[in-house]
Amino acid sequence: MTTLGEFLIDLLASYDVDRVFGIPGVHTIELYRGLANSSITHYTPRHEQGAGFMADGYARISGKPGVCFVITGPGLTNIATAMAQAYADSIPMLVISGVNKTQHLGHGNGNLHELPNQSAFAEQVSSFSYSVTHPDDLPKAMARAFAVFSSSRPRPVHIEIPIDLMSASADHLTLPASHPTPSLPCPDEATIKQVAAHCSKATSPLLIIGGGVKGDDRSTQQLAERLGCPVIMTVNARGLLPEDHPLAIPASPSLKSVRALIEASDLVIAMGTELGPTDFDMYENQGFAIPGTLVRVDIDPLQLQRNITPDVCMIGDADLTMRKLVNALPEVTPASSVKEGANRARKTKKDAFDELSTPMQHQVQFLDTIKATLPGAIIVGDSTQPVYAGNLYYSPDSPKGWVNSATGFGTLGYALPAAIGAQLAAPQRPVICLTGDGGIQFTLGELGSAMDAGANIIVIVWNNDGYQEIKNFMLDNNITPEGVTPSSPDFPSIAKAYGLYTEHLSSKEDLPKVLKRVQAEKRPALIQIEEALFTPE
The missing domain is CATH 3.40.50.970 (Thiamin diphosphate (ThDP)-binding fold, Pyr/PP domains)
Structure with a gap:
């Protein structure tokens, strides 16, 4: 049976x-x-x-x-x-x-x-x-x-x-000969033409792409270049436009400089994004607005009416809709439009980085060092300070290179097990688990799971002796810090007990060679980094 x-x-x-x-x-x-x-x-x-x-x-x-x-x-x-x-x-x-x-x-x-x-x-x-x-x-x-x-x-x-x-009998059941699935939804031709007409009239268009854009082809780049417009990528869309592309903006709409760009745009096309607070209003100051014409594309019709009501709704798969829209636009974009779009993007990127606090700028540089040392790396982050900084301003060098739990539901303990899953999906790419000394303790035992799975991840523990982000928030609100300094174990010793290779970074200048040495081990590894190494004096 x-x-x-x-x-x-x-x-x-x-x-x-x-x-x-x-x-x-x-x-x-x-x-x-x-x-x-x-x-x-x-x-x-x-x-x-x-x-x-x-x-x-x-x-x-x-x-x-x-x-x-x-x-x-x-x-x-x-x-x-x-x-x-x-x-x-x-x-x-x-x-x-x-x-x-x-x-x-x-x-x-x-x-x-x-x-x-x-x-x-x-x-x-x-x-x-x-x-x-x-x-x-x-x-x-x-x-x-x-x-x-x-x-x-x-x-x-x-x-x-x-x-x-x-344990019941399934002898009478047979496997389906095939698995037909419904077709992906796509806006009708009339709506595509309507949006194309808006595009032709716009003098300062802008494209915002979210996690609903999978980026399996070059549609994002093609649409941006046809419009000659900057592209803002939310946290879950980072890397979909190459980091060196002149129209790419890997910075958060929670920053004033990015919001200024949005407010100065007469047409905003938002593809596959909730326009949700954790991406667009991280500081909860209600300062985000889209005064220009807003076109929203989403596979979920209910989401189209949440957060900001659009002028034009397009119900459909983001990638499929993007391809349809590209085909509806003129093939040749005036060079002046592309140049203007690149200038807007360049200014916004500079202003966005300058807007970051000095510690955050150093944390972004820390992420850039990882990227430069391990090309194609997937950084899987927890809710920890370098991840918050990266969500505000960081671009991986390839799609699906920046993943974390600091937006949306915002759970702790995500990075270590999620990095294992990511490495199993892409064993040819370096996978970095970036977690804090507080967050990793939620799922610390998964170090053993990495060994069992043969997942050669690199665990970076950003050690700041507790929940530093929450402590800072308490201090900023005149609250005496309490409950934010849980004791931490000797992480390298625990990692060694599970069989991982370990390093304790002693100088930030040594980070590239430590990363290369750890990668050469070809087994799960843990690097402990004290936050003070990357804190400006």
């Missing part, structure tokens, strides 16, 4: 799933029955939150959904934080959990790992939560999940399977 658990593994493989992150338990062992002999590799974190963050990092870099197996009850509540971060950042994630036996559901008898309504809990951090009540439900649920991932706003999906159904 083929069990439903075994069929699930074959079904996942048919959707090109080749990695699963999870911690086995008595409530999920039947999902593992067919795993060992399948084409899917399983990775075991030290905590279900780590599983979710690994899946998130893997999904962001690979473009494929990250898949997790978790037990009912605490397994799902543990992974909920990671699901919420993925939900906020529109990351595809499939969480498959157990749930108590069918006969026990809804009775509240206190069975092991019982939640009153597990599916309702999961719905708060997922596109949808589906409860399998019969083996025939599973293929339908999976088809719905992958339709979300491929043709809608990609967010987590939760599927729960009662433990008695996991």
Whole structure:
């Protein structure tokens, strides 16, 4: 007999799933029955939150959904934080959990790992939560999940399977011969022409691109050059336009200089961005505005009416819409327009960097040193000071090179497990986990997961003896700091105990050679850096 658990593994493989992150338990062992002999590799974190963050990092870099197996009850509540971060950042994630036996559901008898309504809990951090009540439900649920991932706003999906159904017969089920998915939505030709007419009239256009732009082709660059306009890239879009491109602005709209550019633009096209506060109003001063004509493009029609109401709505996939718009514009752009756009971009970049505090400028230079030393590096960041600085002003040298949890849901503990997932998705690229001494302690045990997975990440611990950013915020608000100096262990010693290679940076001038030495080890490594090394006197 083929069990439903075994069929699930074959079904996942048919959707090109080749990695699963999870911690086995008595409530999920039947999902593992067919795993060992399948084409899917399983990775075991030290905590279900780590599983979710690994899946998130893997999904962001690979473009494929990250898949997790978790037990009912605490397994799902543990992974909920990671699901919420993925939900906020529109990351595809499939969480498959157990749930108590069918006969026990809804009775509240206190069975092991019982939640009153597990599916309702999961719905708060997922596109949808589906409860399998019969083996025939599973293929339908999976088809719905992958339709979300491929043709809608990609967010987590939760599927729960009662433990008695996991071992039920699936002999009558067959794998689909194919997996047809809905077509990507795209604005109609009339709307494309309407926006093209706005473009032809604009004298100071501007393009803002967000994480909804995947950048699988050169459409961003083509559209910018056709319009001759600067391009602002939000945190999740950094690198989509090459850093040396004259129209690229890798700076945050939370900065006054970038806001001045936006306010001086008579046409703003916002592609695949929420226009949300953590990107556009980091300091919560309500100073962000778009007085010119606003065109918004989003795959989610509800998002088009949030934060700022546009003059023109374009419901559709950002990349597909961008290609359509490029084709609707004249092929030749006046040289004067391109020159003017480049001048606007150059001035904004200079003013934005000058606007940063001196410590932040040094932190951006620290990031630039990593980039120059390890070309093509993916920096996966936590909520720590260099990451905040980079979110304000940093450009990776390639797409998908700047990933962090300091926007959106804004969780701590993200960087280490997410870096593992990123490295599994792109083993040919250097992957840097950039985390603080406070944040890494949320998921410190995942150092062992990096060793188990053979993920040759470089963990950089930015040590400032606690939650320095929160301490500064308290001081700025005349609050006596309290609770912001948790003690830290000897991170290099812990890393060595797990088998990692370790270094303790003694001089900022030594950073390039230390990075090269660590990379040459070809195993997971940890570098501890004291913040004082990069603090101007």
